[in-house]
Amino acid sequence: MKHSRNSVTSIEVAKLAGVSQSSVSRAFSHEGPVSVKTRRKVLDAARKLGYQPNAMARSLITRRTSMVGMVIANVHNNPFYTEVLDLLSRKFQKLGQKVMLFIVNRDQNLDDILPQLLEYQVEGILVTAATLSSTMAEECERWGRPVAMINRYVPGVHASWFCCANYEGGKMVAKLLLDANHQRPAFLAGSEDTTTSIDRERGFMEILNQEKVEALREIGEYTYQDAYDAAIRLLDRKDPPDAIFCANDIMALGVMDAAKNGLGLKIPEEVSIIGFDDIPMSSWSSYSLTTVRQPIQRMVDASVEELLNRIENPEREPLQEVIPGELVIRGSARMPGGLSSGWVISQDR
Amino acid sequence: MKHSRNSVTSIEVAKLAGVSQSSVSRAFSHEGPVSVKTRRKVLDAARKLGYQPNAMARSLITRRTSMVGMVIANVHNNPFYTEVLDLLSRKFQKLGQKVMLFIVNRDQNLDDILPQLLEYQVEGILVTAATLSSTMAEECERWGRPVAMINRYVPGVHASWFCCANYEGGKMVAKLLLDANHQRPAFLAGSEDTTTSIDRERGFMEILNQEKVEALREIGEYTYQDAYDAAIRLLDRKDPPDAIFCANDIMALGVMDAAKNGLGLKIPEEVSIIGFDDIPMSSWSSYSLTTVRQPIQRMVDASVEELLNRIENPEREPLQEVIPGELVIRGSARMPGGLSSGWVISQDR
């Protein structure tokens, strides 16, 4: 026999089990008192009919859905966010939350996504690699739907966010390059309008300026190909840089390919390359990229826990945190003479 | 003012607009007749109150949710499935479907996922890179929840599926290698229990057997690292292979790194490497991997359309399709002398 849709209701189960519908509900929801005898009867009947409580009906009365919205960009062209997506999803699952997923473009306006999320009564929204406008975030929060962001923040917004210490990361890289006696560094920006790229550059430039070192600059739009092209432009000048700090790893890999295979340069002898993220490919022997590892697990854990926390306690004020990254020294950048010079060399994972 | 949860109902809107609740519903659902005047009044009031229809309540009565379940594995360690996830999600979005996402392990049992999907009344389920047991699939279908799979099938199962022509792909690769005069090919399997790996190997071996060519064999579990290790074992023997066909690209990249950087071999002069998938990295200049491109866009389009189609027409029989892949000739495999020999050389995307 073929059921057109799942039409088995608690009433039918009740009938078969010879109890009231209320008892069926109690047997399933672990709330309220049920005798072991009726529970058994109910579960037997339910199994026989293939009954399953209807989450929609339940949510209508409990006003809880156990659903969260997840908005993520850049998932296909940056393995870092693939990993974030993976970890987020699994963490939510483990904590009993259902995930409603929206994949967007980095620069996409979320104004048409939000209504859908709210319509479906998600209890909270997690945004990463995309930016929720300040007004939109306020709107969500005002309706009791907490928002948490990863690696993105909006000044003064009433929402939680968790970022890698991008500014400090940029500083670390600059110090490393100067210590290793680089004379002519360059910065390869991601997208001009992302705080991640901006902050990494700010930290980087801050140190260089202190030492009165000027830096070249190009834009790679956070993609392999744009970075490859930018690297060619950069390295093909009469006065090429001797080091390139890229706003993320995927660009750094593009730059390495451009330098090595495009222009036949030796890395790190002729040019040092440093990235940011520490995606899996950075440790591959073809690249061996020196980079700043983002504390991805901690960012994920913190943001999920914070989000669920604020769902349970709506009065709680949103939390924001900057979590330090760590330098991962591999082979793509020349090292300071001593090497001992106090650098923390992180192990590969 | 802070609303505890979204508590604005159609009744409040009706009150403010001075119409009945029914009219509010009609104004929003584009069903039934509404005069332009009342529609305007309703929408005005709704905007003022920040009203949004409650999808849970709606689904309860319409018995439709516009939600589909998406179960995907391997998303973090195989860029191919990252892209599938991305395309699937966007396609569903474009067609007005909400996606409930579950990320699982390849070998994970889906028995605990399914009840959750059914509980939340998804109207269909799309599974990729994971396997739904035959009985589970039947169960879903029996309750009117169509199932579609990408790159996975279960013999005799009553579900839709769309696969790349893995068997034929394996044959193509074998022919190419033989034509280019390779004497000692090897196959690097993914996971032993996946039809993708099995079918690719079957096609590959079929041609080799025809020509009485024996092949070496190793297992790489579909990961870069395992493949790297397997390649070392393979290439470090006294009688190493002169070609390695890998069950997917990510393994092929591991094999290339092992050969080039681990053992100092020249590719393709000393060993040819061929992959399967055509992930973005395969076209990077450090690899330039010859591979079989999966028709990812077509598989995604077909499976989504088929799933929605069967949701609308539950009586329709599930459709299955094998879609041919195409050989992408790059630089990681020695070519037949003529090169003209009739090979379709695909352009990079």
Add this chain to the structure above:
DNA sequence: TATGTTAATGAAAAGGTATTCATAATTTAG
């Protein structure tokens, strides 16, 4: 045994919408 407590049960209401049906308003045809 009588009485007071606690546990178990069922009837009924509530949650927010879509939809049916009957009625009212409007338009069209004659």
Add this chain to the structure above:
DNA sequence: CTAAATTATGAATACCTTTTCATTAACATA
């Protein structure tokens, strides 16, 4: 200008749960 047909509206119902409340059964205490 009336009758007929059409369109717009509102009241009431249904969707499937959870939960409250009142009632009954079971149990323990004196």
